[in-house]
Amino acid sequence: MQNNKGLKKKLTSLFPVNIMKFKLQDSYEHWEMLKQEVKEYESRELDIVEGDAKTSFAEDWRIRSYLLDKYPELESLMLSCVSEFCYYNSVEPLELFDSWFTIMNKGSRVQRHRHEGSVISGTLFLNMPEGSHGLAFSNPTIPYRMYEKINNRNDSYSYAHLEEVENYDLLLYPSWLEHFVPKITCDNRITISFNTDYPRYKKL
Amino acid sequence: MIIQKHTQDIFPTLIMKFDLSQHPHYNRVLEVVEKTKTSYHMIMKDSESSYSEKTGNAWLDHLLLGDFKDALQHCVNEWATSYGVKNCVISNSWMNRVGVGGAVKSHRHELSIVSGAFYPIADKDSTPLKFKSPLSMYRMHEFLVKETLYTEAHHSVQCKQGELILFPSWLEHYTDDNETQTRVTVSFNTKYA
Numbered sequence: 001m002q003n004n005k006g007l008k009k010k011l012t013s014l015f016p017v018n019i020m021k022f023k024l025q026d027s028y029e030h031w032e033m034l035k036q037e038v039k040e041y042e043s044r045e046l047d048i049v050e051g052d053a054k055t056s057f058a059e060d061w062r063i064r065s066y067l068l069d070k071y072p073e074l075e076s077l078m079l080s081c082v083s084e085f086c087y088y089n090s091v092e093p094l095e096l097f098d099s100w101f102t103i104m105n106k107g108s109r110v111q112r113h114r115h116e117g118s119v120i121s122g123t124l125f126l127n128m129p130e131g132s133h134g135l136a137f138s139n140p141t142i143p144y145r146m147y148e149k150i151n152n153r154n155d156s157y158s159y160a161h162l163e164e165v166e167n168y169d170l171l172l173y174p175s176w177l178e179h180f181v182p183k184i185t186c187d188n189r190i191t192i193s194f195n196t197d198y199p200r201y202k203k204l
Numbered sequence: 205m206i207i208q209k210h211t212q213d214i215f216p217t218l219i220m221k222f223d224l225s226q227h228p229h230y231n232r233v234l235e236v237v238e239k240t241k242t243s244y245h246m247i248m249k250d251s252e253s254s255y256s257e258k259t260g261n262a263w264l265d266h267l268l269l270g271d272f273k274d275a276l277q278h279c280v281n282e283w284a285t286s287y288g289v290k291n292c293v294i295s296n297s298w299m300n301r302v303g304v305g306g307a308v309k310s311h312r313h314e315l316s317i318v319s320g321a322f323y324p325i326a327d328k329d330s331t332p333l334k335f336k337s338p339l340s341m342y343r344m345h346e347f348l349v350k351e352t353l354y355t356e357a358h359h360s361v362q363c364k365q366g367e368l369i370l371f372p373s374w375l376e377h378y379t380d381d382n383e384t385q386t387r388v389t390v391s392f393n394t395k396y397a
Contacts, residue, residue, distance in 0.1 A: 007279065008223040011286060012361075013216030015337045018354045023208040081207070088211065089354050092347040119345055139215045141338050144374040148317060149290040149396060157288050161214045176342040198347060 017140065017177060018089055022081045024124070025168040028074055035126050035190060038101040041067070051108030051183075057100040057193070061117070068099035068194060075099075078122060078170065082196055085120055085172045092198060094119055099194035104132070110181035112138055118175035118195030125165045131186030134165035138178040213354075217338065217375060218287050222279045224272075224322065225366025232268040233324045237388055240299050249381075251306035254299045255391075261296035264392060276320060276368065280394055283318050283370045290396055292317045297392035302331070306387070308379045310336065316373035316393035323365050327384035332360040333369060336376040363387060 025031075043054035056065040068075040075096060082094055097118060102110070115121045123135060138160050150157055162182070163171060173179065175195060224230070240263070242252035255261055264273040277294055284291055295316065300308070313319045321333055340357045348355045361369055371377065373393065 007275070009279070009282065010221045012219050012221070013213065014219055014335060014359050015339050015356070016213035016216040016354065017339065019212050019214060021210045021212070027205060027207055081209075084209065090349045090352045091355070092349055117345065137214060140342055141215055141217060144338055145372075147315065147374070148372075150288055151284075151290055152288040158215075163212075174343075175345070 017137075017174065019137065019163065019171065019173045019177075020081070020085050020088070021163070021165065022084075022170040022172070023166075023168070024077065024170050027077055028168075030071075030074075031126065031168060034071065034074070038067070038126070038190060038192070039103065041101060048111040048113050049102065049104075049108065050111065052105040053103060053108040053110075055100055055102040057102070064098040065100040066098055067101055067192060068096060078124070078194060081170055081172060082120060082122065091119060094196040095199050097195040097197045099192060102191050102193065104181065104184055104189040105187040106131075106185055107183060109183040112178050112180040114178045115175035115195050118197060120172055120196045121175040122170055122172045122194050122196075124170045124192045125167060126192060127188055127190035128165060128167050129186040129188060132184045132189040133182050134163045134169075135171055135173075135179050136160045136162040136182055137173065138180070140177065217335075217372060218283070219335070219361065219369060219371040219375075220279070220283050220286070221361070222368040222370070223366060224275060224368055227272060227275055229269070229272045230324075230366070233272055233390075236263075236266050236268055237299065237324050237390075242299065242301050247309045247311050248300065248302070249305075249307040249309060251300060251302040251308070253301070261298045263299050263390060264294060264297040276322065276392065279368055279370060280318060280320070287318070287372070289317055292394040293397045294320075295393050295395040297390065300389045300391065302379070302382045302387040302389070303385055304383060305381055307331070307381045310376055310378035312376045313373035313393050315395075317396070318370055318394050319373045320368055320370050320392045322368040322390040323363055323388065324390060325386050325388040326363050326365040327386050330363040330384045330387035331379045331382040332362050334378055334380065335359045335361070335371065336378070338375065
């Protein structure tokens with residue numbers, strides 16, 4: 001039998017999904033004030049958030065929350081990160097659209113969802129006590145893989161990718177990418193999330 | 205202000221290329237190619253295939269090709285290890301002939317884990333194998349400045365004589381019209397060992 005060990009080979013990763021994490025701790029001065037203030041804002045019920053949690057997100061686009069409008073300096077910082085993401089991913093320039101806070105306590109979780117009507121979404125992690133999680137992204141190729149029996153989960157195959165974060169990290173990801181927050185075992189996980197859209201649509 | 209950032213690529217689809225042009229039994233492969241009868245097949249345009257729904261499609265089981273099939277199997281094993289999938293073995297195999305103006309319509313290989321396309325004969329600049337992005341259907345709300353690794357709807361892999369391309373069988377693929385005289389492909393599927 002021929003020895004095949006010396007065969008020249010090349011492995012290529014096609015169609016990856018790009019996500020970005022920005023470390024913003026030193027880029028904004030009012031984190032503590034922001035954390036206090038979001039707790040005071042009005043919150044709503046949301047089906048995809050389970051357990052002891054509150055959020056200002058509204059599914060009805062007519063009553064959407066625009067939390068970042070109250071914090072122009074922070075909004076500008078978010079926008080600069082979004083621009084970086086757009087440049088890297090060759091997506092046309094975007095503007096921030098709606099934005100909202102979510103506060104989760106022990107035993108709560110956020111079900112799998114995506115952000116329709118948005119291009120890139122972001123989540124800023126204001127308070128991440130021990131026992132909380134970042135975001136878990138669902139593998140978009142899973143529906144195709146009905147015939148695969150897996151030996152070991154790896155980057156290509158895993159059902160989900162859990163991106164852990166620290167306080168004041170910002171995660172940016174394509175809005176179409178489904179994601180969720182696994183059940184947490186701590187109180188007071190605070191995030192601000194936002195959507196984006198093309199400037200021409202925002203004026204409509 | 206400099207902001208520290210980390211960029212990460214998640215959920216890639218793995219394909220592999222192997223160079224088998226120096227295989228000692230390459231001439232035997234060419235001998236079998238020459239003797240193979242091909243005919244019309246519905247997923248091919250102006251081209252022919254040995255594939256038939258009525259037969260076992262056992263092109264690689266030709267008596268002359270034992271060592272060569274072992275080499276292909278070795279490549280499949282490497283892919284399975286990288287991909288993290290249960291061991292699989294080559295099952296059915298067939299041969300396609302594409303000339304000027306010929307093409308292969310878009311398709312995938314159901315009931316197979318990894319599929320292979322080996323080019324025993326391919327004129328320079330033969331039409332590449334094109335993979336459709338499985339992510340396109342999700343991207344209804346993106347205006348792109350240009351196509352990149354992250355945004356491409358199709359990815360072309362050059363067709364080079366002597367090379368084997370391995371790809372997940374679920375990944376849809378096709379070719380554009382070929383502009384060369386000869387582009388011969390030996391294709392195969394796999395099943396669990």
